[in-house]
Amino acid sequence: MRKILVIGSGKSSSYLIKYLLEKSTTENLLIIVGDISFTHAKNLIGNHENAQAILLDVFDKHSRQDAIKNADIVVSMLPARYHIEVAKDCISFNKNMVTASYISPEMQMLDKAAKDKGLIFMNEIGVDPGIDHMSAMQVIDKIREKGGEMILFESFTGGLVAPESDNNLWNYKFTWNPRNVVLAGQGGAGKFLQENTYKYIPYNRLFRRTEFLEVAGYGKFEAYANRDSLKYQSVYGLDKIKTLYRGTIRRVGFSRAWNVFVQLGMTDDSYTIEDSENMSYRDFVNAFLPYSPTDSVELKFRHALKIDQDDVIWDKFLELDLFSKTKMVDLKKATPAQILQKILMDSWILDPEDKDMIVMYHKFGYQLNGKAHQIDATMVTIGEDQTYTAMAKTVGLPVAIATLAILNEKITTPGVQMPINKEVYEPILKELEENGICFKETEVPYLGYNPLHV
DSSP states (O other): OEEEEEESSOOOOOOOHHHHHHHHHHHEHHHHHEEHHHHHHHHHHTTTTTEEEEEEEEOOOOOOOOOOOHHSSSEEEEEEEGGGHHHEEEEHOOOEEESSSOOOOHHHHTTTHHTTTTTTOOOBBBBBHHHHHHHHHHHHHHHHTOOOOEEEEEEEEEEEEEGGGGOSTTTBBBBSHHHHHHHTOOSSSSEEETTTTTEEEEEGGGGSSSEEEETTTEEEEEEOOOOBBTTTTTTTTTOOOOOEEEEEEEEEEEHHHHHHHHTTTOOOOOOOOOGGGGGGGHHHHEEESSSOOOOOOOHHHHHHHHTTTTHHHHHHHHHHHTTTHHHHHHHOOOOOHHHHHHHHHHBOOOOOOOEEEEEEEEEEEETTEEEEEEEEEEEEEOOOSSSSSHHHHHHHHHHHHHHHHHHHOOOOOOEEEESSSSSHHHHHHHHHHTTTTTEEEEOOOOSOOOOTOO
């Protein structure tokens, strides 16, 4: 049997493993799932005859290399920072490799070694990055094939709660890593291109510069800028484009409320709070507000942020129990960001019956025969339950499909790469559509720049 080693059985692995198990008999596959938690790995494969769970600690060089040597192809579903040791072993033992993570500088440095050995290291083959690359390049290539010239590309993705599970005032719950949500947008200004002009949005303004989107059947959304929208300009062949903007999707109103945390400094992860373990939530909030012998924490909060008592945004903070005297931080030497994350996790964790949702929205502007055109493409995927989530589906299925395509030599170009070539994206997008992950493309009047960006 052909052996596929999947390292890591976290939240994004459920659909990946399900897909491979369903293909295992016809494709003659043995799926080996290695994880530091043997029980977790075993739960995902059940008693399937073509699957095997193994205890695998990625920091244990001996067990890691034994598992990789024994495989025909390796899928790393580990946190991104742990891929590189797996990748080096794959070079040593001549194994192809697939990950859903961004290509790190360390991974890129393995490109020559992979090409020299004819190995395929497919990265960025999840949802974002992944499905965003493939769906964008498919439309961009079609526009070029008919003689069009790209003048605008905007791309937005969001992991959200499904409408039927949307029952809080923030219209948001954690569907992925909560820490990444709390720290979103930090580490540099949002950078993008608008009508041939470079634009920058510093972190303290990021959540007040939003663009509004509407998806048929799902209503209105807003999007704030990603840190560097220009990262893929050359990769996509958009060196002459006038407008290039990438953003993160939330429901309307989220960003204005989140900006309050940013302005107070509650998302800061660079220092620790003294005696944090003995703080109530109210104490934590008060630590960021001026002293007053008479005013309540609530009044100081509203005054500092200029929030009226009848403002809908105020109810959002009350819903979080932000001013509770009895709920305790219970975290030693915690940063503001860590404490905020704990507070939010009280309210924003998905309930057992909740479903998540992935929303993706692309805008393509192009010139053809002297006239400007625009195509809008939208994709919405809703999860089934807490195991088979929309996030797991949109991350895991592209990884699984690419893994099998590499194993079957349908993808043959060697080196460290992402899925931007037809050889990769056409068959994967076709199979994703068969699995319910599909884009609706609409011709709309070309609107040019969005005045909110200028």
